[in-house]
Structure formats: structure tokens, C-alpha cells
Amino acid sequence: MKISATWLREFVDLNVDNRRLADDLTSIGAGVEAILGQGDAAIFDVEITTNRPDEMNHYGLAREAAAIHDRRLRTIEPDLPKAARAAPIPIEIQEPDLCPRFTARALSDVRIEPSPARIADRLTLLDQRPISNAVDATNYVLWEMGKPTHVFDLDLLEGGKLVIRRARPGEILKTLDGIERTLTNDDLVVADARKPVGLAGVMGGFDTMITAKTRNILIESAWWDPITIRKASKRHGLHTDASHRFERGADFESTVVSTNRVAQLILASGGGKLVGDVVDAIAKRIDQAPVALHISEVRRALGEEPGISEILRILRSLGFEVAPETNDASEWTVEIPSWRLDVEREIDLIEEIARLYGYDRFPNTLPAYSGAVIELPDAKKEATVRSRLLALGYDETVSLSFASPEDGARFSPGLGIEIANPLSEEASVMRTSMVPGMLNMLTYNLNRGNDDVRLFEIGNVYEFLADRPLESKRGSFGATGNVLAPGVYQPARPYSFFDMKGDIETLLEVFDYPSVAFDAHAADYYHPLRRARALLHGATVAQFGQIHPDIAARRKLRQDVFLGELYLDQLYRHALRQPGYQALPRYPAVKRDFSFTFADAVRFQEIETAVGALGIKELRTLVPLEIFRSGTVPAGKYSLLLRATFQSQERTLREYEVADWSAEIIRRLEELGGSLRS
Numbered sequence: 291m292k293i294s295a296t297w298l299r300e301f302v303d304l305n306v307d308n309r310r311l312a313d314d315l316t317s318i319g320a321g322v323e324a325i326l327g328q329g330d331a332a333i334f335d336v337e338i339t340t341n342r343p344d345e346m347n348h349y350g351l352a353r354e355a356a357a358i359h360d361r362r363l364r365t366i367e368p369d370l371p372k373a374a375r376a377a378p379i380p381i382e383i384q385e386p387d388l389c390p391r392f393t394a395r396a397l398s399d400v401r402i403e404p405s406p407a408r409i410a411d412r413l414t415l416l417d418q419r420p421i422s423n424a425v426d427a428t429n430y431v432l433w434e435m436g437k438p439t440h441v442f443d444l445d446l447l448e449g450g451k452l453v454i455r456r457a458r459p460g461e462i463l464k465t466l467d468g469i470e471r472t473l474t475n476d477d478l479v480v481a482d483a484r485k486p487v488g489l490a491g492v493m494g495g496f497d498t499m500i501t502a503k504t505r506n507i508l509i510e511s512a513w514w515d516p517i518t519i520r521k522a523s524k525r526h527g528l529h530t531d532a533s534h535r536f537e538r539g540a541d542f543e544s545t546v547v548s549t550n551r552v553a554q555l556i557l558a559s560g561g562g563k564l565v566g567d568v569v570d571a572i573a574k575r576i577d578q579a580p581v582a583l584h585i586s587e588v589r590r591a592l593g594e595e596p597g598i599s600e601i602l603r604i605l606r607s608l609g610f611e612v613a614p615e616t617n618d619a620s621e622w623t624v625e626i627p628s629w630r631l632d633v634e635r636e637i638d639l640i641e642e643i644a645r646l647y648g649y650d651r652f653p654n655t656l657p658a659y660s661g662a663v664i665e666l667p668d669a670k671k672e673a674t675v676r677s678r679l680l681a682l683g684y685d686e687t688v689s690l691s692f693a694s695p696e697d698g699a700r701f702s703p704g705l706g707i708e709i710a711n712p713l714s715e716e717a718s719v720m721r722t723s724m725v726p727g728m729l730n731m732l733t734y735n736l737n738r739g740n741d742d743v744r745l746f747e748i749g750n751v752y753e754f755l756a757d758r759p760l761e762s763k764r765g766s767f768g769a770t771g772n773v774l775a776p777g778v779y780q781p782a783r784p785y786s787f788f789d790m791k792g793d794i795e796t797l798l799e800v801f802d803y804p805s806v807a808f809d810a811h812a813a814d815y816y817h818p819l820r821r822a823r824a825l826l827h828g829a830t831v832a833q834f835g836q837i838h839p840d841i842a843a844r845r846k847l848r849q850d851v852f853l854g855e856l857y858l859d860q861l862y863r864h865a866l867r868q869p870g871y872q873a874l875p876r877y878p879a880v881k882r883d884f885s886f887t888f889a890d891a892v893r894f895q896e897i898e899t900a901v902g903a904l905g906i907k908e909l910r911t912l913v914p915l916e917i918f919r920s921g922t923v924p925a926g927k928y929s930l931l932l933r934a935t936f937q938s939q940e941r942t943l944r945e946y947e948v949a950d951w952s953a954e955i956i957r958r959l960e961e962l963g964g965s966l967r968s
Contacts, residue, residue: 292416293351295325295332297434301352301364308332314358318645320345333415343538344629347436357607357646366435368550371557373564374398379508380451386573388478389454389490392512393545393570395553396444400424400562402504409555424500424507427555429531436629437511437540437548438532440488441556444506446498449483452510454490461486464496471526478518480510491519491536492528507562509552511545513576539631542576578626583612583639585620591640593655596647604646605639668763668862674800675765675858676748682793684746684767689727691749692717697726698753701815705754720752724766725815725853729837732768732851741849742771748858765856767793770849787820790834790852794824797856798831801864805902807895815841816853831861879910879937880948884955886964887929897932900958906951908943911935929967 295308304311312322312334321337336351344350349366356363381392402422404410409430410420416433420426428439457463457473463486464470471489473479479486487495491514500507520537523529546568553564589595596604598619605612609627626633633639644652676686694716698706706719721727724747735743746767753760769785776782791808798806803826812821812833821835834854842851888897894914901912916931923929934955936948956966 291336291338291346292326293334293336293348294412294415295334296330297348297412298334298352298355301349302356302359302361304355304359304361306359308334311355315351315354317648317650318354318358320351320354327415331415340538341632343535343540343631344436346535346538347433349435350629353608357604360603360607363607366547366551368547368554370550370554370564373566376566378566378569381569381571382451382453382455383571383573384453384455385478388515388518389512390574390576391542391545391570391572392452392454392510393549393568394452394508394510395549395568396565397507397509397553397556397562398444398505398565400505400507400556401560402500402502403560406559409559422500422502423559424504424556427552427559428509430555431548431551432531432535435544435548435551436535437544438491438535439509439511439548439552440494440532441500441552442487442494442498442508442510443500443504444508445504447482447487447508448485451483452487452508453481453483454512455479455481457486463487463489465489465493465528466496466499467493467528468496474525476525477522478514480512489522489526489528490514492522492526492533493530506565507556509549509556511549511552513540513542513545541629543628546570576628578628578631578634581624581626581633581636581639582615583622583624583636585622587636588640588643591637592644592647593652596643600647601643604643608642608646610639610642668858671801671862671866672748672858674866675797675856675861678797678800679746679765679767682744682796684744684769687731687745687747688749689724689731689747690717691721691752693719693721693723693726695719698722701725701813702751702753707752707754707759722751722753724749724751724764724855728766728768728853729841729845729851732770733845733847736770736848742775744769763858763862765858766853767856768851768853770847770851784850785852787836787852790854791822794832794834794854798824798826798861800867801826801861802867803827803864809895814838826860826864829860829863830857832856875937875939877938877940877942879935880943882934882936882948882952883915884932884934884952884959885929885967886932886959887923887927887967888962888964890926890928892962892964894930896962897930897959897964900962901934901955904951904954904958906936906954908936908938908947909934909951910937 295311308325312325315336316322319339322334323337324335326333326335338345345354353363379394379396381394383389383392402424405420405423405426409426413420413426413429418429424441428441432438456475457477457479459475461473462470463473463479473486478490480488480490487498514536516537516539519533523533523537549568556562585595585598588601602612605624609629611625613623615621615623624639633642680686692709692713695706695718698719698721702722706722708719712718728745728747731745732743746765748765751762751764769790771785772782773785773789774780774783807825808822810822812823812835815838816835817838823830823833825831832854835852837847837851837853898912912932912934914930915933918929936943936951960966
């Protein structure tokens with residue numbers, strides 16, 4: 291919201307520059323995001339919270355500035371000439387709960403012409419297009435004191451009266467934007483004796499708008515039920531400056547002064563005269579209940595008492611009326627001003643005191659706590675996983691806990707839990723998998739030119755399994771781009787399936803288990819030839835691989851993307867591995883190489899398991915050195931060169947011992963279908 295610094299200063303004398311004023315307003319909650327322009331053209335770009343419609347204008351912010359600097363706030367008191375005697379305009383309020391107050395007054399013999407330069411220039415600074423002196427007067431008052439008003443061509447109102455009623459189903463109203471709108475019984479309208487002439491609190495009607503031919507004007511200012519205005523605005527797709535304020539709660543007591551202020555501006559620029567007195571129809575009073583303020587409660591909430599005199603100064607400068615309730619001044623009755631609909635409770639008053647007193651003036655203290663901090667059972671394991679992933683070069687991220695039903699069905703076997711009031715259709719169920727969120731974050735980076743990305747996230751997934759809701763701890767990490775960036779001395783090396791498998795193995799190393807098994811039974815949203823899962827004691831603790839080409843194409847991924855999923859509930863069943871120390875052997879190692887031919891169906895894991903079952907304690911390692919296909923190797927088979935390393939901690943090994951162990955290894959590998967190559 292744009293606010294003119296010069297205009298604001300018309301209501302309060304301040305001896306601080308604009309930068310200091312902007313900082314002061316920001317410190318009490320009216321955040322000034324930027325200062326645009328200089329001198330008389332200086333504009334504050336202010337972020338006003340939705341609960342403070344009283345600040346959405348120059349006078350409201352001037353009130354805040356006056357309270358900060360303890361200055362007097364000038365009042366808005368329109369100076370009007372004596373009105374010609376005339377019968378009052380009849381106003382009939384048929385819906386007092388929706389329109390408890392409606393104020394109007396008439397002008398005659400007005401000239402419709404461009405606004406004076408002062409008015410037009412100020413509206414232009416606020417990105418408002420000047421239209422005419424009559425219309426600009428309503429816009430000027432809106433930005434000056436925050437009260438929406440409207441002007442009708444009085445001669446175009448049939449029957450010489452106004453009726454505030456519900457629209458009749460099927461009635462047509464052509465609004466000022468030139469669009470004909472079909473109304474329903476839920477719409478509240480301002481009507482003349484025959485037809486609607488305005489959608490209440492949202493936009494006026496086209497047929498009674500001010501034109502160059504207008505000579506007689508009716509000015510109106512009302513108070514509308516915020517919920518009714520909000521629903522009408524959404525129903526008709528009309529969000530206006532008026533509806534923006536009315537749906538947040540306008541000032542009930544400002545209808546007369548705003549009407550008179552509009553009249554003053556029109557008369558000053560377009561001549562004419564007042565016709566009759568102001569008509570102020572009050573169908574129902576809206577009075578806010580007073581609030582009791584206890585000094586002891588101020589001290590309890592804020593940690594210290596600013597002082598009774600300072601409390602009274604702050605509240606009174608903001609428009610609150612304060613009267614003592616007891617003789618010792620420890621309890622006060624506070625009357626709430628009509629423009630502060632957000633203040634309802636004692637704690638609201640304490641917040642007003644705190645923000646004007648200055649949050650930076652309160653000492654930093656911790657709340658009293660008599661218990662002890664209890665660490666969650668898996669906190670250390672989770673911290674270790676997070677630390678290891680960071681060390682592997684992944685950056686931690688956080689995504690929404692919501693997903694679309696399509697993503698839930700695509701990436702998880704469980705049923706998603708629907709949200710009663712979702713943010714959107716794309717976020718209407720609780721996430722059943724971490725994969726969609728990780729894919730979205732990787733895609734976001736790729737679409738913005740960040741080609742080398744590694745991310746991870748730890749969180750919960752929520753699903754129905756076996757007809758009951760289940761919350762599970764999961765982790766996910768994704769990578770795309772290069773492992774090694776291109777340089778003068780080396781070409782780029784892209785991230786591959788084996789890089790992710792290595793990261794999985796490095797991550798699992800921190801847990802205590804005898805061995806990990808890998809197989810290809812991963813989810814079908816991974817590439818059929820580049821996917822795997824990791825198992826500990828038969829339970830899946832991770833699955834990973836390259837995203838399936840079909841999914842990559844649908845998401846318009848322009849390079850290979852790899853994802854890993856961690857089933858942390860299963861992984862955390864294993865204790866963390868304790869660091870151990872073993873002295874280097876004093877005796878030499880003996881190495882033997884074996885060249886075998888195996889069928890393609892035989893995996894290295896089967897080979898490793900078979901040899902490990904021999905129980906040769908002196909066998910330190912068994913590693914593949916080379917794999918070869920084609921040539922003299924028959925189709926459907928591959929040649930594998932293995933190296934076994936034998937070593938003892940107690941003595942030098944004998945040649946016959948190594949020969950016996952080698953024979954056992956050969957025999958076991960032949961049982962797997964392998965053929966020893968000469």
C-alpha cells in the first residue's frame with residue numbers, strides 16, 4: 291500500500307526525516323518495505339496486516355506516528371457552508387444486521403470538471419487515475435481517512451429515495467466497470483424505488499454514475515457487514531479498494547464526517563450548494579464492550595511495567611479512553627475506539643502497549659521451567675543421518691506436507707488422507723511419499739538455471755494402510771547434474787546411479803549391522819535398469835535410482851535426475867555403529883586372483899555371500915577387479931576377475947593354507963554355476 295509522506299505529515303508535526311519515520315512505523319507493525327521518490331513526492335510502500343484496516347490510510351498512520359513521537363494529531367473537521375432548506379432524502383434500511391448505518395447528503399448545481407492539481411497529483415502518486423472532481427473526492431477521502439464513500443447522480447435515482455435491501459433473484463445490475471451482473475438473494479444492494487443502483491460495499495452502478503451532465507449529486511457513506519461484503523466480492527470476482535476495507539471492518543462512527551469531507555471537496559472545486567441536512571440513518575448501534583486492564587497482567591505478560599503514566603499516554607494517543615476502576619490505579623476500564631475492531635480482549639490492549647513502548651526495550655529473559663529437556667529416542671540417529679548427508683554434499687530443504695491425489699496414488703501404495711480445507715486441488719491430501727516434493731524442488735532449480743543440484747529432506751508421510759491412519763518417518767534425497775565440474779585439467783563427470791548407490795552405502799555405514807543386501811525390486815517410478823533397494827535383515831531401508839523416463843518427460847526434466855528414499859522407521863531400529871580401533875597387522879598379506887565365467891543372472895552379492903559362508907577368518911577382502919563381456923565369452927554370460935586378500939594378525943601365512951582356502955573358494959563359486967577360466 292502506498293502512502294504519501296507529505297500527506298501524512300499534514301495531520302501531525304514531526305521533527306524526524308522520512309527514513310527515521312519509516313523505521314519507526316516498521317517497528318510498531320506497519321512495515322515500510324521501501325521509500326520511493328524524494329521530497330514532496332516521497333512515497334512509503336507499506337505492508338499493512340489484514341487486522342488493521344484503520345492503518346490503510348494517511349490519517350490512520352498519522353495517528354500511529356503521533357503516538358510514537360508523542361505529538362498532537364490534527365482532527366478532520368470539514369468546514370461546510372450553510373445548507374439550503376430541503377426535505378431529507380428518505381433512506382429505508384431493510385437489513386439492519388447487514389447495514390446498521392447509512393449516511394447521505396445532497397449537493398445541487400455542481401460543475402463536473404477535472405480535479406484541482408493538488409488532488410489529482412496526490413492520487414496519481416498513489417497510482418490512482420484521476421477521473422473528475424466528484425469521483426476523485428471519494429477516492430481522496432478513501433486514502434485520506436480510510437472510509438469508502440460513493441456519489442450518485444441524484445437526478446437518475448428513481449422515486450427520490452434509497453433502499454438498502456437484498457437483491458431479488460435474477461435482478462440485473464450493470465456495475466461501473468460496464469459488466470452486467472446477475473444478482474442473487476445473497477447479494478446486498480443499494481436500490482432506488484425501482485432498481486439496484488449499487489452492489490453494497492463493492493461497486494456502484496453504471497446507470498447512476500457521475501458524468502459531465504451531472505448537476506445534482508447524492509453522497510453516501512455506510513457501514514456494511516464484513517462477511518456479507520467478502521462473500522459478494524468473491525461471488526462476483528470483484529475486489530475493489532472499497533471491498534478491501536469493508537470486508538476487514540470499517541469505522542462505524544466515520545460515516546458522517548466522511549460524507550461531509552466529500553461534500554467539502556466537491557464544493558471547493560465544482561461550486562454548487564448543500565441541499566438539506568445530512569441524513570444519518572442508524573438502524574442498529576454497534577458498540578464495542580469496554581475492556582478491563584489490570585496493571586498486574588501488563589507486568590505478567592511483558593515482564594516489566596512501562597509505568598502507569600506511559601501506559602495511559604500510549605493508550606490515549608491511540609484513541610482509547612481510559613478511566614480508573616479502583617482507587618489504587620491498579621485496574622482501568624478502557625473504552626475501545628470505533629476504528630479498532632481488532633481490539634477485544636485485555637491481551638490486545640497489552641499488545642498495543644508493548645508495540646508502542648518498543649519491543650527492543652524489554653530485557654531478554656527465558657520463561658521459568660522446572661522440568662528437564664528430554665531428547666527424543668531417535669534424535670541422535672537423525673542428527674547423524676542429517677550430518678552425513680550434509681557431508682556428502684546435499685543441502686537440506688523443507689517442502690509442503692501436502693500433495694495432489696494424483697501424486698499420492700502414483701508414488702505410494704497407501705491411500706492419502708484428504709484435507710477438509712485444502713489450499714488448492716494440488717495440495718488437497720497429506721503427502722504419502724517424499725518423492726513428489728523432492729521432484730518439485732529439483733525441477734524448480736533446473737528451471738532457474740541451477741543444473742548441479744543435491745538436496746535432501748527429512749519428514750513424515752501420512753497414509754491409510756489396512757484401514758488405519760499411519761504416520762511414518764521418511765527421508766529423501768535427490769541429485770542431478772555433474773559430480774565433477776568441467777575444468778582445465780579434467781572433463782565434467784555427470785552424477786550416475788553408482789554415485790547414489792555409494793552415497794547410500796556411506797550413509798548406512800553409520801549404523802551397526804552385519805551386512806547390507808541390494809536387489810532390483812524398487813518402485814516402478816524408477817528407471818527399470820537403474821534402480822535398487824537396500825535391505826537390512828530382510829527389511830527395506832532404502833530404495834533409489836534414476837527417475838523413470840516417462841515421469842521425467844511429463845515433468846519436463848531436461849537432464850537425468852536421481853532420487854533416493856530412506857525408510858527411517860526401519861533404519862532407526864539399528865543402533866549407531868560405535869567407532870572401533872584395530873592395529874595394523876604385523877604380518878604380510880597374500881593376494882590371489884580368480885577369473886570366472888558366470889551367467890548374467892548371477893549377481894556379485896550372491897558371490898560375496900557364498901564365499902563369506904565359508905567362514906575363512908583370514909579372508910580380509912573379496913573385490914571385483916574387472917568385468918568383461920563379448921569376445922570369447924558366450925552370450926548370456928560375463929567374465930569376472932576377483933581378488934581375494936588373506937592376512938593373519940598372529941603369524942605369517944603358509945603357502946599350503948592359502949592354496950586350501952583358494953580351492954574352497956573355487957569349489958563354492960563352481961557350485962554357483964561359475965566356470966574357472968584358465
